[in-house]
Amino acid sequence: MISGKFAITIHILTLLHKFPNDYMSSEYIAGSINLNPVLVRKEIANLKAHHIVESKEGKNGGTKLAVNAAELTLKQIFEMTFETIGLGFAKNQPNPDCPVGKNINQHLENLYSEMNQKVSAQLEGISLEDFSNQF
Amino acid sequence: MISGKFAITIHILTLLHKFPNDYMSSEYIAGSINLNPVLVRKEIANLKAHHIVESKEGKNGGTKLAVNAAELTLKQIFEMTFETIGLGFAKNQPNPDCPVGKNINQHLENLYSEMNQKVSAQLEGISLEDFSNQF
DNA sequence: TAAATTTGTAACATATTTTATTACAGTATG
């Protein structure tokens, strides 16, 4: 999962923030996202690895937020979902004997790195709580 | 082609800028990118549609820049390659009966739209000439 | 303690998107 990872993760977290008292089941969350529960559990596994949520197995089990939503920024979520802003690279290694081919990827990386800084600055200013309170 | 479109297009344009006197063949360009020549011709077709390059068929034919590299911005290239900055959406339509599901995509779009503005502003300040002169 | 429910995870299947290849008609050059 790459393309929907950030969107799915933020959807999960928004739901958890809206229902702070319960352990929510992956089945229920999956119903809101309209996604297979196994995929929800996979994203939750990622969130757990970053100690953003905790979950409980067994009957009446599920997942809930383990951090303060006001202190979790979209930038952190962005980074947890392994996303990087950019406009892509050509798939194959360019020709190293061509002065352009030899250096293009480095120059693209520099360009994208600047983009990331701008986007990160934007996302750092938005907390999960901010995002969730829009709903 | 999506992921490499911007990178490939800017690679093509940089080459054309470096060799302003010739009509470059798609075969030659493909050799620098290490890409199939047919795919190069497809990207060139897109550039032609935007009147950024012109090309000549037949023997000794090829493609060359049709605009002033100092006046072509990376933002224009970005837009020509149909790219939009964002962090993706879940593939399926979320549940419209859930207050979160119902509105998540709109909120994500708002967020991404802000990103686009920032990135566009950055790219608008860089011309093809600027980019090419780094090499 | 047994039944029910839920997570965690692996293995596999399907769908979608990207990239590559083949083929060939049309066009200009020398």
Next chain:
DNA sequence: CATACTGTAATAAAATATGTTACAAATTTA
């Protein structure tokens, strides 16, 4: 007229993303 290009369609292959099934392990509650 032979050669070397573009333009484009059709198809194939590869890569990536998403979906499904299955089941062990954990926990609750009756």
